[in-house]
Amino acid sequence: MSATTSVVASGRELFLDAIACQPTAxxxxxxxxxxxxxxxxxxxxxxxxxxxxxxxxxxxxxxxxLQPLARFPLDAAIIFADLMSPVAALGLEVKFAxxxxxxxxxxxxxxxxxxxxxxxxxxxxxxxxxxxxVKKELRGQRALLGFxxxxxxxxxxxxxxxxxxxxxxxxxxxxxxxxxxxxxxxKLTDLIxxxxxxxxxxxADAVQLFDTWAGLLSRDSWTRLVRPxxxxxxxxxxxxxxxxxxFLQDASHLVPAYAELPSEALAVDWREDLAALRRAVGPxxxxxxxxxxxxxxxxxxxxxxxxxxxxxxVPARGHIVNLGHGITPEAPIESVQALVDAVHAEHxx
Numbered sequence: 001m002s003a004t005t006s007v008v009a010s011g012r013e014l015f016l017d018a019i020a021c022q023p024t025a026x027x028x029x030x031x032x033x034x035x036x037x038x039x040x041x042x043x044x045x046x047x048x049x050x051x052x053x054x055x056x057x058x059x060x061x062x063x064x065x066l067q068p069l070a071r072f073p074l075d076a077a078i079i080f081a082d083l084m085s086p087v088a089a090l091g092l093e094v095k096f097a098x099x100x101x102x103x104x105x106x107x108x109x110x111x112x113x114x115x116x117x118x119x120x121x122x123x124x125x126x127x128x129x130x131x132x133x134v135k136k137e138l139r140g141q142r143a144l145l146g147f148x149x150x151x152x153x154x155x156x157x158x159x160x161x162x163x164x165x166x167x168x169x170x171x172x173x174x175x176x177x178x179x180x181x182x183x184x185x186x187k188l189t190d191l192i193x194x195x196x197x198x199x200x201x202x203x204a205d206a207v208q209l210f211d212t213w214a215g216l217l218s219r220d221s222w223t224r225l226v227r228p229x230x231x232x233x234x235x236x237x238x239x240x241x242x243x244x245x246x247f248l249q250d251a252s253h254l255v256p257a258y259a260e261l262p263s264e265a266l267a268v269d270w271r272e273d274l275a276a277l278r279r280a281v282g283p284x285x286x287x288x289x290x291x292x293x294x295x296x297x298x299x300x301x302x303x304x305x306x307x308x309x310x311x312x313x314v315p316a317r318g319h320i321v322n323l324g325h326g327i328t329p330e331a332p333i334e335s336v337q338a339l340v341d342a343v344h345a346e347h348x349x
Contacts, residue, residue, distance in 0.1 A: 011075030012205065015143035019206065019243045019265050019286040021318035027311070028075035029343045030145070031336065032247075033326030034068040035080045038333070041067050051096050055082050058129035065134050069142060071333075072340050076143035077134055079199075081127045083149035083210060084157060086195040089118035090187075092158070105161035107173060112184050120194045128202040135203035143206065146199030150211035151188035151233075152226045158184070167216060174217075174225060181225060189229040193236045196244075206243040208267065209233070214258075215251030222254055227261075234262050245288060249325055259285065270324030275313040283318065290324035291339070296331035300338035307342035316348035 009017075014028040036042055042064060045054060054060045064080040084100045091114070093103045106112060127146075135144050157163065159170040159181075174181045196207050211230070214222065230246070237244060243264035248254060252271060259266055259277070265286030268277065274290050281287070295306045310321070321343050327336070 010140065011073070011142040012138075012140055012144075015075050015320065016205065016243070018318060018320050019245070021284055021286060023317060024348060026346055026348055027316055027319050027321050027343055028143075029321040029340065030074050030076035030078065030143075031068070031327050031339075032078075032323050034074060034078065035064045035066075036327065037329035038327055038331045038336070039067055039071070040333075041071075051082075051098070055080060055085065056126055058126045058133060061126065061130040062133035062137070065130065066137055069138075072336060073344070074142070074340070076145050076205075077138060078145040078147060078208070079127060079131055079134065079204070081124070081130070081147070083154065083212070085124045085127055086148070086191055087154065087158070089116065089123040090191065091116040094157075097162075099163040100157050101162040102158065105169070106158040106184065107169070109180060109183070112180070112187060115187055118191070118194075120198050123191065123195045123198055128198055131199060131202035131204055144204055146196065146202075146204035146207040148192045148195050148199075148207060148209055150209050150214065150226075151185045151192060151229045152217075153211050153213045154188050154192075155181070155184055156213045156216070158188075167213060171216060174221065178225060185225070185229045189233055193233055196233075196237050197240060200237075200240045200242050204242065206245060206264075207237075208245040208247055209263075211246065211248045211251075211258075214248045214254055217254075219253050219257060222257065227257065230258075230261060238262075243286070245286070247288075256280070265318075265320065267320075267322065268324065272324075274310070274319075275315075278315055278318075283315075286318045286320060287314070288320040288322050290322065293323045293325055293328050293331065296323075296335035296339070297328060298335075299332065300334040303335040304338040304342050307339050311342070311346050316346070 014024050017024050018028050061080045065077050084094045095101045156167040156170050160167045245265040245267050246263045247267035249269040259281045267288035270290050270292035296303050
């Protein structure tokens with residue numbers, strides 16, 4: 001742990017209090033993709049195992065999830081899995097080369113009708129096992145986060161068949177047959193609701209819903225096609241009593257619309273003015289973010305300066321410090337330590 005760390009509350013308590021917009025002695029900190037390629041211990045595992053093996057094997061996934069917490073006093077662990085982890089339960093085959101690739105895209109009514117309707121315990125059971133393992137290891141000292149891809153962002157890969165700039169096949173299908181896209185999104189929303197409930201049952205203290213590709217749509221199209229499904233997800237997971245963080249990136253035109261949804265917290269990318277967003281949404285919604293991941297690549301000095309500037313600009317209450325997207329493989333370990341030190345040096349109450 002950093003020498004500047006002050007033990008005032010467990011990381012779990014800090015995280016849950018912050019997301020509830022309660023006063024905290026300091027702001028909690030975790031990093032998107034914190035279990036990943038910037039860590040030499042993760043790269044060592046990748047020399048022996050494929051990504052599919054690491055994300056699909058509960059013991060390995062738990063080991064990877066815990067790696068950054070052994071090195072840094074972060075306040076939350078996020079389970080190591082993939083956006084597409086629950087998709088196999090639909091009867092679809094997904095490979096990684098390096099991103100997700102489907103053997104056959106989902107583009108017709110017949111394709112959607114052929115998708116299985118899995119029971120909850122059939123959805124990514126290795127993810128649930130990994131969550132239970134990590135929960136035991138954390139001993140209540142750090143928050144445990146689950147996550148899921150938003151229905152639209154999963155649909156992008158299912159319809160396109162693989163990652164593609166702008167996902168033109170999805171956008172064309174949405175324009176040509178919005179009813180069919182709605183049918184697919186309904187199916188995926190059912191899947192994600194069960195997937196998130198299963199993660200809560202396995203011990204997740206909160207979940208983050210990644211709507212990585214929300215920005216592909218205009219606000220009008222998003223309101224018609226996507227909003228009803230996000231709203232249903234939030235309604236049907238509300239009863240679990242666990243926080244839900246909505247994350248979207250490269251979608252400035254949609255941030256006000258997402259802020260109106262009844263999630264406990266909103267996470268945005270580095271393009272957004274987080275201080276202005278706090279003023280816009282008021283004091284009762286948690287905000288997360290939002291340093292540019294490229295700043296960490298620039299080194300510990302720029303990272304420290306940017307972190308201090310973020311802390312000075314954004315009110316402490318209800319703020320979870322994070323990046324505005326996933327940490328990149330090029331980020332040096334020293335930059336992550338500089339970020340930790342800057343956050344831990346601030347005392348907010």
